[in-house]
Amino acid sequence: DAGITQSPRHKVTETGTPVTLRCHQTENHRYMYWYRQDPGHGLRLIHYSYGVKDTDKGEVSDGYSVSRSKTEDFLLTLESATSSQTSVYFCAISERPGGLSPEQYFGPGTRLTVT
Amino acid sequence: AQTVTQSQPEMSVQEAETVTLSCTYDTSENNYYLFWYKQPPSRQMILVIRQEAYKQQNATENRFSVNFQKAAKSFSLKISDSQLGDTAMYFCAPLYNNNDMRFGAGTRLTVKP
Numbered sequence: 001d002a003g004i005t006q007s008p009r010h011k012v013t014e015t016g017t018p019v020t021l022r023c024h025q026t027e028n029h030r031y032m033y034w035y036r037q038d039p040g041h042g043l044r045l046i047h048y049s050y051g052v053k054d055t056d057k058g059e060v061s062d063g064y065s066v067s068r069s070k071t072e073d074f075l076l077t078l079e080s081a082t083s084s085q086t087s088v089y090f091c092a093i094s095e096r097p098g099g100l101s102p103e104q105y106f107g108p109g110t111r112l113t114v115t
Numbered sequence: 116a117q118t119v120t121q122s123q124p125e126m127s128v129q130e131a132e133t134v135t136l137s138c139t140y141d142t143s144e145n146n147y148y149l150f151w152y153k154q155p156p157s158r159q160m161i162l163v164i165r166q167e168a169y170k171q172q173n174a175t176e177n178r179f180s181v182n183f184q185k186a187a188k189s190f191s192l193k194i195s196d197s198q199l200g201d202t203a204m205y206f207c208a209p210l211y212n213n214n215d216m217r218f219g220a221g222t223r224l225t226v227k228p
Binding site: 031033042044048050094103108 | 162219220
């Protein structure tokens, strides 16, 4: 298994509070991704990073921000959580998306509930 | 929109039998990758198999194989000799422009003893 951890694994928070989810990898992969998984939608890309301090938006980026100050850590922040952000959040990593190793490997997920 | 359609929300198969999961996708891209991921009740996303769009040969990985029809934009997964451990949600996922991975809604597969 790829060395990817996510913290926390479960979180319950109230509407309007800020929340930060952390993804940590030990594989030294350049690319990191945040997805959310909701019933009936599969996974949808929120943001991704292609290097330290280099990030870009995905399909469902509204209401989320990310930061990457070190290769191994990728943070996802909900500035003011809403009930529509209740979901399971997955982090993924990739070594060379455009090359011989385009696969993405996923962390264990974080279940976030916004009440 | 680059949609991914998995037309079978649920399927079941007897242990040791063969089952095929369907996937179609819509894209104007010419070069891309295709993946099948498995998600067991543990929630972990596990890579099953990958296919490069520029390769005509269908990928195989032990009991798992694909039928890739590029012109039809179809990418089905065949599981042979099904095992109880294959029970899971299966997601079809094309990867476009290196970082844009799209997922279908999934097919829930149950392997019956």
